[in-house]
Amino acid sequence: MPNALITGITGQDGLYLAELLVGKGYNVFGLIRGQNNPKTELVEALVPEVRLVAGDLSDIPSLLRALEASEADEVYNLGAISYVAYSWDQALLTNEVTGRGVLNILEALRLYEQIHRRSPRFYQASSSEMFGKVHQVPQTEETLLWPRSPYGVSKVFGHYTTINYRESYGMHASSGILFNHESPRRGPEFVTRKVSRAVARIKLGLQDEIVMGNLDAKRDWGFAGDYVEAMWMMLQQDEADDYVIATGETHSIKELLETAFAVVGLDDWTPYVRQDARFMRPAEVDLLIGDPKKAREKLGWKPRVAFPQLVEMMVENDLNEQKKLHGV
Ligand code: NDP
Ligand code: GDR
Numbered sequence: 001m002p003n004a005l006i007t008g009i010t011g012q013d014g015l016y017l018a019e020l021l022v023g024k025g026y027n028v029f030g031l032i033r034g035q036n037n038p039k040t041e042l043v044e045a046l047v048p049e050v051r052l053v054a055g056d057l058s059d060i061p062s063l064l065r066a067l068e069a070s071e072a073d074e075v076y077n078l079g080a081i082s083y084v085a086y087s088w089d090q091a092l093l094t095n096e097v098t099g100r101g102v103l104n105i106l107e108a109l110r111l112y113e114q115i116h117r118r119s120p121r122f123y124q125a126s127s128s129e130m131f132g133k134v135h136q137v138p139q140t141e142e143t144l145l146w147p148r149s150p151y152g153v154s155k156v157f158g159h160y161t162t163i164n165y166r167e168s169y170g171m172h173a174s175s176g177i178l179f180n181h182e183s184p185r186r187g188p189e190f191v192t193r194k195v196s197r198a199v200a201r202i203k204l205g206l207q208d209e210i211v212m213g214n215l216d217a218k219r220d221w222g223f224a225g226d227y228v229e230a231m232w233m234m235l236q237q238d239e240a241d242d243y244v245i246a247t248g249e250t251h252s253i254k255e256l257l258e259t260a261f262a263v264v265g266l267d268d269w270t271p272y273v274r275q276d277a278r279f280m281r282p283a284e285v286d287l288l289i290g291d292p293k294k295a296r297e298k299l300g301w302k303p304r305v306a307f308p309q310l311v312e313m314m315v316e317n318d319l320n321e322q323k324k325l326h327g328v
Contacts, residue, residue: 005070005120007031007057007105008078009050010039012185013125017076017228018047024232029070031055031063031079057101063108067120074235076123077105080155083189084129087151088282099154106165106173121235122173124162127155128220128246128288130177138291141177141242148283159242166240174234176227179246179290182310183224184317191253192221192314195260200318202272203264204328209272213279215253218287222247223305223313233299246290247303259308263315 004021008014009030021028028049032040033056043050053069055062057079067075080098081087087094102124113119131139132148147153159175166173186193194210201207222245230245251259261269295301305313322328 001025001027002073003027003029003071004074004076005029005031005053005066005072006076006078007055008080008125009043009052010037011078011082012183012187012224013078013181013228013231015043015046015185016183016224017078017231018043018050020228020232022047022049027051027070029053029066029072031066033079057097057104060104060108060111063105064111067108067112068116071118072120074121074123075105075109076125076231077102078125080125081151083187084149084151085279085281086189087149087154091150094150095154095157098151099157102158103161106161106171109171110169119172121240122162122171123231123235124158124173124175126159126162126175126177126242127152128177128179128290129285130156130159131288132285134285134287137287138246138248138289139244140291141244141294148285149281152285163242172235172240174237174240175242176231176234177242177244177290178227178230179220179222179244179288181222181224181227182314184314185224186314192256192311195256196311196314197318197322199260199264199266199315200322203266203319204322204326206322206326206328209274211274211276211279212253213275213281214284215257215273215275216286217284218250218252218289220246220248220250220289221256221307221310222303223310226303226305230295230299230301233301237299241298243295243299244290244292245295245301246292247306248290248292249307250287250289251307256311259311260315263312264319
């Protein structure tokens, strides 16, 4: 059975990918950081088969030890500081983890290869945020990168570093340029989950309003469960490459609000939503829409969950969660 090492195991994608790989018979190892990570219990509860190894993307020796402990055949680098808005407040830290962390793990892989003569395949979690101020619609693997946040800049560094290590050392290193993907496991700081949770709470009488930022931005939203399959598919190819993973549809934040409120029978969302400057970003990414043609043709990948079902899934989940939490 192959062995896989996942960084970012406690995150949305780490959990879905771990479930997918365990289902395929992999021995899955997850890198866990900190001396007492509160999310350990979540991983143990959802995917008890995963073996946790201590390590941090800013600490190369810990990454080497994780590779040795897991004897990984495949390494999925999902670990990052991933919240775009936060990246302006902690730009250096974001750069350290989300950018330099990629170089660190690639260097750890080189050391591992020199010492143990093993060459695991590598997946880098690149992002549509790299397109930023978009130079082409829809965005493809060839579109110029023009990031708009410290997070986006750090992802561009990680992306090009992955390509450079592939070209310099012949590593089987692939980058998935994933557009926004969501699920009931999405962190509450991201807009879809913030909305689905607030809609559930408003419906249940636990909250009166939701305070938002820019409602005109447009995103290409898919379901995380579909997107982790694409990651795995990339590492099964003979040649490493870069792929856009997206639905090819875009929706505004206003449409997200409309769709989410409609799930609970509230057809006019406007009385419940207030805008506040504190949720506006210093530079915005206005429009993202990806062209997943290459992934469809070369990997045979396609998304299964469409936008309305995704929003419904998230609102229903939050309704159940809030009911349980508050006994209503
Ligand atoms: P999450 O924010 O849910 O998870 C991020 C993970 O990174 C967590 O497990 C976190 O661990 C870990 N992490 C943070 N800092 C470090 C560190 N110093 N060393 C090791 N691990 C660390 O992100 P997602 O699951 O949504 O995304 C996965 C990856 O895909 C990220 O790289 C993200 O940038 C990228 N991406 C995500 C997209 C999306 O729409 N979801 C789209 C495109 C790219 P801890 O719990 O300990 O903080
Ligand atoms: P994004 O996701 O920045 O695209 O990055 P997020 O859900 O945070 O924002 C999407 C859009 O919604 C607008 N917005 C708000 N966003 C948040 N979080 N909170 C609000 O109140 C709010 N109001 C409006 C934002 O301005 C933005 O335009 C996500 C992350 O998962 C990244 O790690 C990943 O790389 C990209 O998706 C692809």
